[in-house]
Amino acid sequence: MNCIIIYDIVDDNLRNKIADACLDFGLQRVQYSAFFGELSHNQKETLFKRITRLIGDKEGNVQIYPICEKDLALKQVHIMKKKTDEK
């Protein structure tokens, strides 16, 4: 199933570790603190456990939402990139 993972993590080092965990599971970064991709039910459970273990007793908020194909077809994305300096 497709899943989106979003997180609020204050500690830079911990945040990077969580990003690495998402990358390890083949997810793609869609925002600075959001990843998206295909996970089996077991992978979703394993990744979630790994992340909660990484957080331990540190401050953090992690949320994983499965997104079915029907919902995915209705997603809306708007991206404005940083303009390069005019010289």
Next chain:
Amino acid sequence: MNCIIIYDIVDDNLRNKIADACLDFGLQRVQYSAFFGELSHNQKETLFKRITRLIGDKEGNVQIYPICEKDLALKQVHIMKKKTDEK
């Protein structure tokens, strides 16, 4: 339908305006830059247009995903709050 809105916005003022727009539509803040709640199809379109108009030519990344009840039942959330100072 239930929707999750996530955004990466560098400009503080713009980010606050987007949060206000989400609040105006009755959404609840679930993370610093993520809101969740019920939107009709029209409300989803209107909110998305309002947000893209707010962003204009500024840097930003906004994504809205509908989340059906079946997906919602499989969401996973882990929250560790900041510990209060021990005195």
